[in-house]
Amino acid sequence: MGDDGKEGVLVDSIEQVFDDGGVSSPAPSATLVDDLRDRIGRMQGRPSVLSMPTHPALAGLISLQPGGSYAVDAMSLALLLLAGPSRDGAWCAMVGTERVGFEAAAALGVDLDRMVWVPDAGADPASVLGALVDAVGVVMVGGVTLPEREVVRLRARLHRRQSVLVAVGDWPRADARLRLRDTAWTGPQDGHGHLVARQATVEVERGGRVTGSRRLWFPSRELHVAPVADGMSVVERATQRGPIEQVAG
Amino acid sequence: MRTMVAWVPDWPALVRQAEHAEAHRGGPAPVEALAVLEKGVVLACTPAARAQGVRRGMRRRDAQSRCPDLVVCDHRPEVDARAFEQVLTTLEELSPGVAPLRPGLCALNVPERYYGGEAEAAAVMAEQLVALGVWDVRFGIADGVFVAELAARQATAQDCLVVAPGGNVDFLRDLPVEVLDVPAPADASTPGLDLVTVLRRLGIRRVGEFAALPAPDVLARFGAQGALLHRWARGEEVRRISRRTPPPELVATVAFEPPLERSEAVVFSARQSVEDFVRGLDRAGLVCSTLRIEVDAEVAGDLRVSSRLWRHPRWFGSGDVLDRLRWQLSADPPGGPVVAVRCVPVEVEPLGEHAESLFGGGPDDQVERSVARVQALVGPEGVRSVGVQGGRAPADRRLSAAWGERPVVARPVDRPWPGSVPAPAPATVFTDPAPAQVVGAEGLPVSVSGRGGLSGRPTRFRAAADLAWQPVAAWAGPWPVDEHWWDEAAARRVARFQVVGVDGSAWLMVVENGRWWTEARYD
Numbered sequence: 001m002g003d004d005g006k007e008g009v010l011v012d013s014i015e016q017v018f019d020d021g022g023v024s025s026p027a028p029s030a031t032l033v034d035d036l037r038d039r040i041g042r043m044q045g046r047p048s049v050l051s052m053p054t055h056p057a058l059a060g061l062i063s064l065q066p067g068g069s070y071a072v073d074a075m076s077l078a079l080l081l082l083a084g085p086s087r088d089g090a091w092c093a094m095v096g097t098e099r100v101g102f103e104a105a106a107a108l109g110v111d112l113d114r115m116v117w118v119p120d121a122g123a124d125p126a127s128v129l130g131a132l133v134d135a136v137g138v139v140m141v142g143g144v145t146l147p148e149r150e151v152v153r154l155r156a157r158l159h160r161r162q163s164v165l166v167a168v169g170d171w172p173r174a175d176a177r178l179r180l181r182d183t184a185w186t187g188p189q190d191g192h193g194h195l196v197a198r199q200a201t202v203e204v205e206r207g208g209r210v211t212g213s214r215r216l217w218f219p220s221r222e223l224h225v226a227p228v229a230d231g232m233s234v235v236e237r238a239t240q241r242g243p244i245e246q247v248a249g
Numbered sequence: 250m251r252t253m254v255a256w257v258p259d260w261p262a263l264v265r266q267a268e269h270a271e272a273h274r275g276g277p278a279p280v281e282a283l284a285v286l287e288k289g290v291v292l293a294c295t296p297a298a299r300a301q302g303v304r305r306g307m308r309r310r311d312a313q314s315r316c317p318d319l320v321v322c323d324h325r326p327e328v329d330a331r332a333f334e335q336v337l338t339t340l341e342e343l344s345p346g347v348a349p350l351r352p353g354l355c356a357l358n359v360p361e362r363y364y365g366g367e368a369e370a371a372a373v374m375a376e377q378l379v380a381l382g383v384w385d386v387r388f389g390i391a392d393g394v395f396v397a398e399l400a401a402r403q404a405t406a407q408d409c410l411v412v413a414p415g416g417n418v419d420f421l422r423d424l425p426v427e428v429l430d431v432p433a434p435a436d437a438s439t440p441g442l443d444l445v446t447v448l449r450r451l452g453i454r455r456v457g458e459f460a461a462l463p464a465p466d467v468l469a470r471f472g473a474q475g476a477l478l479h480r481w482a483r484g485e486e487v488r489r490i491s492r493r494t495p496p497p498e499l500v501a502t503v504a505f506e507p508p509l510e511r512s513e514a515v516v517f518s519a520r521q522s523v524e525d526f527v528r529g530l531d532r533a534g535l536v537c538s539t540l541r542i543e544v545d546a547e548v549a550g551d552l553r554v555s556s557r558l559w560r561h562p563r564w565f566g567s568g569d570v571l572d573r574l575r576w577q578l579s580a581d582p583p584g585g586p587v588v589a590v591r592c593v594p595v596e597v598e599p600l601g602e603h604a605e606s607l608f609g610g611g612p613d614d615q616v617e618r619s620v621a622r623v624q625a626l627v628g629p630e631g632v633r634s635v636g637v638q639g640g641r642a643p644a645d646r647r648l649s650a651a652w653g654e655r656p657v658v659a660r661p662v663d664r665p666w667p668g669s670v671p672a673p674a675p676a677t678v679f680t681d682p683a684p685a686q687v688v689g690a691e692g693l694p695v696s697v698s699g700r701g702g703l704s705g706r707p708t709r710f711r712a713a714a715d716l717a718w719q720p721v722a723a724w725a726g727p728w729p730v731d732e733h734w735w736d737e738a739a740a741r742r743v744a745r746f747q748v749v750g751v752d753g754s755a756w757l758m759v760v761e762n763g764r765w766w767t768e769a770r771y772d
Contacts, residue, residue: 074772076676091616101769102635102647103674116620117635117649122627131626135619183753185771188725191703194671195725195747195755195771219673 034063052137052164054084055109057225061214062176062204064138066162069155071174075100076108076218077202078140078168080225081178083109085164090114090137095129096121097142097168107223126150133163142168177205181213197221199228251414253359253371254389254397254562255340255378256404257333260353261285262293263383264332265322280320284312287324296385326352326572327512327579334580339377344370348539348560352576354401356394356560371409379407392417394538395481398562399428418484422457429456429478444475456482473534477598478563499533501526501592508547508586512578515544515587516571523574526592527567536564539596542574546583555581558595620652638662641669641730643678643757643769668730670745675757675769682766683713685758687721687748696763697744701729710748712756712767723749727760747771 034051051063057080064070064081072078079100086092087109093116094100106112116136121128125144132139133154146154151172158165167174180200187196197220203213215228257263262285269280281297291307301316313319329352337355341347344360364370371388378386384407389400391412400420404410412420421428426448447470453459459467460482468476503522509515530537543556559565559573570592578587624632629651636648639660646669648658660666687695689705696704711718726746743761745768750756755771 074676075770076772079676098680099677101643101675101678102649103637103643104676106637107672107674112635112637115635116616116623116652117633118623118627118631119633120627120631122631124626128623128626131619131622135615180772183755185723185749185753185755188723188747188749190706191724191726193725195673195749198673198755198771200753223673 031060034065037065052085052090053088055080055087055225057216057218057227058084058202058214061202061212062178064164065175066164067155067159068175069158069165069167069171069173070176070178071167071169071171072178072180073169074180075142075168076104077178077180078142078166079105079108079110080218081166082138082140085137086110086114091116091135092138092140093118093132093136094140095132095142096125096144097140100140100142107219108225126154129154129165130157133157133161133165136163138164138166140166140168141171146172148172175206176211179203179205180218251359251361251367251390251392252356252394252397253344253367254350254354254356254394254401255336255374256387256389256398256401257336257353257378257383258385258387259293259295260333261324261326261329262295262298263385264329266295267332267382268328269320282316282318283320283322285322285324292324326576329353330576330580335381336378336383339381340374343374343377348558349576350394350398350560350562351572354398356397356562359390367411368409375407375409391420393481394560394562396420399424415484417481418460421460421482421484422455424456426453426456426459429459429482444471444478447471460484474536477536499526499529499535499594499597501529502589503591504589505587508588510586512575512582512587515578515590516575519574519590520567520571523570523592524567527565527570530594530597534599535594535597537561537594537597538564539594540565540570540573541593541595542570542577543591543593544574544577544581544583544587545589545591546585546587548583548585552588553584555583557581564598624652639664639666641666641732642759643670643675644680644682646674647678668728668732668745670728670747670757673771675771677770677772679768679770682759682768685713685756685765685767686711686718687746687758687760687765694763694765695760697727697729697760699742701727701744703727707746707748710750710756710758712748712750712754712758712770719750719752721748722751722753 051065054063062070064085070081072081075097082092082105091114092110095118098119102112116132118128118132121144126146129139129141129144130153134157154165155173165171179202181203183198183200185195185198187193198218199215200218201213201215204211217224217226217228219225262283265285266280266283269283282295282301282303284291284294284298284303286292286309289309291303291305291312293305294303298312298316298319303312303316303319309321313321333349333352337347337349340355340357344357347355347357349355359367360370361367364373367390371390375386375388386407387401387404388409389397389402389404389412390409391397391400392414396412396417400410400412427445430445448459453462459479462479464476464479467479471479501522503519505515505518509518539558539560541556541558543554546553546555555577557577561569574590620632632652633649634652637646638648638658639662640646645660650657687707687710689695690708691705693705695707698704707721707724709718709720724746727744729744730741732741732743741761743759746758746760748756748758756767757769757771759766759768
C-alpha cells in the first residue's frame with residue numbers, strides 16, 4: 001500500500017468516527033481502525049481507553065469501544081460480548097431482556113454477582129437506560145425501541161460515561177452489527193443423545209458492509225467458546241448447505 | 250452523600266453571655282468568664298473562662314477556684330434551641346435542607362456547585378455567621394453526618410476541615426474509640442451497648458484498631474448496632490436496602506385529650522409513645538437517623554401544624570427524640586394548646602446487611618445510586634439481582650430477587666436433578682412457555698405414551714405461533730419427568746425434547762397431556 005493509499009485510509013477512518021453512515025472504500029483492518037481511533041481520541045483529550053476486554057474467541061474480530069453501541073441477533077452472542085468486560089470486573093446490566101438464561105450467561109463467563117437485571121423497562125425506557133449507563137460498564141438491552149431523538153441522546157451519554165450498549169435485535173445507529181450465521185448443532189440423532197456442541201459463524205458488519213467473520217465453536221464439546229481450527233469439521237460437511245467463507249482465526 | 254456540619258462550640262455559654270450583656274446594657278463591663286452548669290458540672294464555658302483553666306466536666310467549686318470571677322448559670326436547653334434558630338435561618342438562606350442536630354450543631358447539604366467548591370461554600374457561611382455575631386464557628390465536610398461532625402470538631406475557628414470523598418477510613422483511623430459513643434437503647438431490658446468501655450478494656454484505643462477486628466466477631470460481641478458502627482469505621486457505605494419510605498406503622502402519633510398548654514406536659518406525656526416508637530424501629534431492624542417531628546396545635550379554633558426535620562450524627566434513642574421535641578416546642582412555639590405530636594422517621598438505616606453474604610461485597614456507590622434511580626422508575630421489584638439455582642425446567646433454574654433483598658434459593662444447585670436437560674444451557678428462556686406444534690410424517694401431532702413411547706417420529710414443527718413451520722433436522726428425547734408425584738395438586742408428568750430445525754435453530758420443548766410447549770431456545 002503506497003502513501004496515497006495510507007492517506008485514504010486515515011481520512012476514511014476519521015469519517016467513520018464522525019459519520020455513522022460509513023464509508024465506501026475498502027475497509028481497513030480492525031486493528032488499524034482501533035489504533036487510529038485511539039490516536040484521534042487522545043488528540044481530542046478523551047481518556048485513552050483503547051477498548052474493553054473482549055472474550056478471547058472474539059479477539060481481533062470485534063473490540064468493544066467505550067461509548068459504542070452494538071446490535072446482535074442472538075442472545076448467546078450478546079452474552080458473549082458481555083462476558084469479556086464482566087470477567088474483567090465490570091458491572092453489567094440487562095434491560096428488557098426478560099427471557100435471558102442466567103445459566104448460559106454464567107457458563108459464558110458473565111459474573112452474575114455484578115449484574116443488574118431490569119426485566120421490564122417500563123414506561124420510560126430511555127431514563128432507565130440512561131441511569132444504568134451512568135454506572136455500569138456494559139448495558140444489554142432487548143425488546144426496547146427508542147425514538148431517534150432518545151437514541152442520539154443515549155449515544156452522547158454512552159460516550160461521556162465510556163460505557164457500551166449491546167442490543168439484542170436491531171438498534172438504530174449501531175457502530176457494528178453482529179450476526180450468527182450457519183449454525184450447526186451436533187449431538188441429537190433420531191431421539192438419542194442431546195445437544196452437545198455448536199458451530200456458528202460470527203459476522204461483523206460495519207456501515208452496511210461485512211468487515212469480518214469467524215467460525216466459532218459456540219460452544220464446543222467442553223463447553224468452551226473458541227475459534228474453529230482450520231479445515232472443515234465433519235459436522236460442517238454433514239450439515240452445510242452451500243459454501244461458506246473460511247476465515248483464519 | 251456529601252454532608253456539611255456547622256458547629257458553634259460552647260453554644261449554651263455564648264447564649265447566656267449574650268443574655269447577660271443584654272440585661273446589663275450600659276452597666277459594668279460585660280461578663281467575660283462564664284460557665285453553664287448542668288447537674289453541678291460545667292457543660293460549656295466561654296473562651297475567657299477556658300483560658301483560666303475551666304474545663305468541661307469540672308465541678309462548680311473547682312471551676313470557681315480556678316477563676317474567681319466566674320459567672321455560673323444553669324443549663325436551659327430550650328433557650329439555646331430558641332437562640333440557635335437565628336443561625337439556622339441564616340444558613341437556610343445560603344443552602345436549603347438545613348437540619349439541626351442539637352443547639353449549636355447542624356447538618357446541611359453542601360452547595361458546592363454554587364459557591365465553586367466545598368471549602369468556598371463553608372467560607373461564605375462562616376462570613377454570614379460572623380456578621381450575625383457568631384465568631385467561633387467551625388465546619389466539617391465529609392461523606393455522611395457522622396464523620397462530618399468529627400471533622401468539624403477538628404477544624405479551627407471560622408475554618409473548614411474537608412474529608413475527601415472516600416477518605417473516611419483514613420480520617421477515622423487515628424481517632425480515639427470514644428467517638429463511637431452511641432445512645433442508650435430504648436428498651437431498658439436489653440443490656441446497654443457499652444462499646445467504648447469494653448473496647449478500652451480490650452486494649453483497643455483507636456478507631457483503626459476497632460476497624461481491623463473481624464466483622465463476624467464484632468457482630469457476635471456487640472450486636473447489630475456495634476456492627477453498624479464497625480462498618481462505618483471501615484468506611485463501608487451503608488447500603489440502603491431500599492429507598493422506600495419507612496412503613497407508616499412506624500410513625501408514632503400521640504394525641505392529647507384535652508389539648509395540653511405547657512410544653513413540659515407535652516414532652517412528659519409523649520415519653521411512653523416515643524419509647525414505643527424507638528422500640529418499634531428496633532424490632533424492624535432499623536435505626537432512624539433523620540426524623541420529622543410534627544406538632545399539631547389549636548390556634549384560634551384552627552389546626553396549626555408545625556413540623557421540623559432533625560438529624561442525628563448516629564441514630565436517635567428515645568431520650569434524643571424527647572430532647573428534639575422539647576427544643577422544637579421552645580424554638581417554634583405552637584401558639585396554642587397542643588393536640589397531637591407525630592414522630593415520622595424520614596431516613597432509616599438497616600442494622601443488618603442481608604444481601605452481602607450471598608452476592609459478595611456490596612456494589613460500589615455509583616451502581617447503588619443508579620439502581621435507586623431505576624427503582625424510582627420501574628418500582629422496587631423491577632430491579633433484580635440474579636443467580637442460578639437447581640431445577641429441571643430452564644425457567645426453574647433461574648434465580649432472581651428484588652435488588653438488595655436476600656434471594657430465597659428454593660432448590661440447591663448442587664443436587665442431582667434427574668430428568669434435567671444436560672449442558673449447554675439455553676441462552677433464551679421463555680418465562681411463560683409458548684404453545685408449539687410438532688407433527689409426524691402423516692401430519693398428526695406427536696404424542697408420548699405413559700411409558701415414554703413416541704407415537705411417531707417428529708418431522709415438522711413450529712416453535713411458536715408467530716414462527717413459520719419448518720422440517721426437523723435432528724431431535725433428542727423424550728426425557729420423561731415425573732415431578733411432584735407425591736403431591737396431587739403440583740404433580741406434573743411431562744417429557745422434554747430438544748428439536749433442531751433445518752435453519753440451525755435449536756429449541757427445548759416440553760410435551761404435557763398431548764400439548765407441546767417451547768420452554769427455551771438455544772440461540
